[in-house]
Amino acid sequence: MPRSIGPRGARRQGRRSRTAPYPRRVAERIPEPAPSSALRPLERVHLDELLAELLDRVGEVVSTQERLRQLLDAVVALGSDLDLRSLLQRITGTACRLSGARYGALGVIGPDDTLVEFITHGITDEERARIGPPPEGHGVLGHLITHPAPIRLPDIREHAASYGFPAHHPPMTTFLGVPLRVHGQVFGNLYLTEKAGGHQFTDDDETVVTALASAAGIAVENARLFESARRHQRWLEGAAAAAEAVLGPADGRGAARVVAEQALALTGADAALVAVRQGDLLEVRAADGPGARAAEGVRLAADDGALGEALSGDAVVVPDLAAAVPGLGAAVPAGTGLLVPLPGPQGPVGVLLLARPGPGGAGLVADDVPELQSFADQASLGLQSARAREDRQRIAVLEDRDRIARDLHDTVIQRLFAVGLRLQTAAELAGPGPAEERVLAAVEDIDVTMRDLRAAIFQLHRRRDDTGLAAELARLVEDARHHLGTSPRLVLDGPVDLGVPPEVRHDLLAALQEALSNVVRHAGARHVEIHLSVDREAVRLTVQDDGRGVGSPEHRSGLAGLDARAARHGGTSSVADRDGGGTVLTWTVPVSGR
Numbered sequence: 001m002p003r004s005i006g007p008r009g010a011r012r013q014g015r016r017s018r019t020a021p022y023p024r025r026v027a028e029r030i031p032e033p034a035p036s037s038a039l040r041p042l043e044r045v046h047l048d049e050l051l052a053e054l055l056d057r058v059g060e061v062v063s064t065q066e067r068l069r070q071l072l073d074a075v076v077a078l079g080s081d082l083d084l085r086s087l088l089q090r091i092t093g094t095a096c097r098l099s100g101a102r103y104g105a106l107g108v109i110g111p112d113d114t115l116v117e118f119i120t121h122g123i124t125d126e127e128r129a130r131i132g133p134p135p136e137g138h139g140v141l142g143h144l145i146t147h148p149a150p151i152r153l154p155d156i157r158e159h160a161a162s163y164g165f166p167a168h169h170p171p172m173t174t175f176l177g178v179p180l181r182v183h184g185q186v187f188g189n190l191y192l193t194e195k196a197g198g199h200q201f202t203d204d205d206e207t208v209v210t211a212l213a214s215a216a217g218i219a220v221e222n223a224r225l226f227e228s229a230r231r232h233q234r235w236l237e238g239a240a241a242a243a244e245a246v247l248g249p250a251d252g253r254g255a256a257r258v259v260a261e262q263a264l265a266l267t268g269a270d271a272a273l274v275a276v277r278q279g280d281l282l283e284v285r286a287a288d289g290p291g292a293r294a295a296e297g298v299r300l301a302a303d304d305g306a307l308g309e310a311l312s313g314d315a316v317v318v319p320d321l322a323a324a325v326p327g328l329g330a331a332v333p334a335g336t337g338l339l340v341p342l343p344g345p346q347g348p349v350g351v352l353l354l355a356r357p358g359p360g361g362a363g364l365v366a367d368d369v370p371e372l373q374s375f376a377d378q379a380s381l382g383l384q385s386a387r388a389r390e391d392r393q394r395i396a397v398l399e400d401r402d403r404i405a406r407d408l409h410d411t412v413i414q415r416l417f418a419v420g421l422r423l424q425t426a427a428e429l430a431g432p433g434p435a436e437e438r439v440l441a442a443v444e445d446i447d448v449t450m451r452d453l454r455a456a457i458f459q460l461h462r463r464r465d466d467t468g469l470a471a472e473l474a475r476l477v478e479d480a481r482h483h484l485g486t487s488p489r490l491v492l493d494g495p496v497d498l499g500v501p502p503e504v505r506h507d508l509l510a511a512l513q514e515a516l517s518n519v520v521r522h523a524g525a526r527h528v529e530i531h532l533s534v535d536r537e538a539v540r541l542t543v544q545d546d547g548r549g550v551g552s553p554e555h556r557s558g559l560a561g562l563d564a565r566a567a568r569h570g571g572t573s574s575v576a577d578r579d580g581g582g583t584v585l586t587w588t589v590p591v592s593g594r
Contacts, residue, residue: 183217420447
């Protein structure tokens with residue numbers, strides 16, 4: 001009996017009936033394939049090309065993913081570094097690694113659009129030393145400064161702005177430059193050269209390095225903020241330490257030394273000097289730094305150039321401190337200088353001078369100006385306090401001298417006078433003979449003693465500030481003794497206090513100061529003799545030492561200002577080797593016709 005087919009079976013049967021003709025129609029349209037042996041090589045070629053392209057694209061994707069991973073790792077690492085110098089070095093090395101560059105550099109741009117710092121990667125310290133000074137921003141490097149946009153070059157030497165390479169510089173061809181911005185302002189530029197494998201830098205290289213530069217700009221800003229906060233904390237601690245020290249029992253010179261030492265430590269300068277106002281002059285009370293102590297005691301004209309500008313109340317940055325303040329001689333190194341006024345109730349009481357040579361000095365000290373001005377305010381209070389203590393001590397000494405002088409005049413001299421009168425009476429009573437002669441001799445001794453006492457009383461009444469030229473010369477010689485380790489011999493001949501014209505006096509003291517400073521720095525002398533002769537015709541200063549002589553350029557360099565000081569008054573200056581070894585310096589100024 002035939003089996004009945006239900007609806008479900010009918011549907012299956014119906015689907016088969018509807019779809020059964022379809023394969024036949026498709027088969028009718030598809031031609032029979034040719035023998036496989038005839039098309040197999042062509043198919044293999046197409047397949048190999050497709051596989052190669054697929055592998056290339058897969059490799060590019062993998063390479064891109066790897067570079068992105070490296071970029072993300074680099075961004076995270078940059079964000080964790082708060083030391084600016086270390087951060088800049090890390091940025092340079094990371095840019096080289098991501099771009100495949102053999103050499104890299106990061107040039108920091110200063111306020112005058114020159115490179116003030118140049119961080120390198122791929123060059124050893126020995127190679128850097130052979131190349132010489134770092135670039136200042138010429139050629140293609142300068143082009144990127146004036147045109148802050150990414151630039152790729154197949155050959156850097158063919159660019160219109162190419163400046164060439166210095167001697168001993170490694171060869172470089174391919175180039176990629178990308179600006180690094182901080183808050184929209186160009187902080188510096190990344191310079192990458194010599195793509196690995198001799199290839200050129202690609203669009204992807206430029207994109208990755210540009211992304212790195214964007215992240216690096218944020219990291220640099222964070223590092224600068226951290227350094228600013230840390231520097232501010234150091235300034236606060238240094239100012240507190242200086243205030244505590246200068247408000248102690250130190251005298252004016254000791255307080256000035258504390259200020260100089262703290263300023264040197266806080267700024268990292270090469271020399272720090274504190275010059276205190278003395279009438280129309282500034283006296284260097286204290287100095288700190290290699291060779292800077294030789295400037296202590298030097299007196300400078302308060303109205304000269306940069307010093308006069310600083311005394312007007314404004315901090316002054318100069319490109320060369322030694323040239324701006326020539327009276328300091330070789331005590332300060334050539335290079336950027338900063339002069340900060342020390343404020344007082346009636347105007348500045350002095351100037352704080354800082355020397356920091358080398359590229360980047362201007363930008364670095366300019367950042368220190370606000371903090372230095374705050375430090376100078378507190379330091380000035382300490383110096384004024386020390387000066388007030390000195391004034392009180394000086395007043396006490398003067399009062400004590402007045403008391404002693406009164407006692408000598410009112411008591412001792414009167415008693416000696418009375419004794420002399422009695423002895424004269426006794427001599428008359430004794431009559432002629434040996435007794436009378438001895439008594440009269442004693443009376444003469446009493447008269448001499450009274451004259452000496454009157455002279456002593458006169459000296460006691462003289463103000464300490466009213467010292468003559470001879471005393472000033474003696475003070476300079478005494479100051480030099482501390483640096484020489486031996487006592488120079490001072491010989492004065494003629495009316496030194498009265499015979500030297502006022503306009504010559506300052507230059508004479510400065511000439512002696514320069515001569516002694518030069519002996520301290522270069523001569524290595526064991527014996528020094530100073531002879532000053534004053535007559536109606538001329539003032540003659542001679543300084544002799546038994547040191548190394550004038551053969552070395554260093555010895556002559558410290559004497560450059562002597563000729564100018566002598567020529568100012570129609571005089572001359574000369575230096576020569578001394579018989580038996582050493583140096584003889586002669587400084588002569590005519591005074592005839594006065």
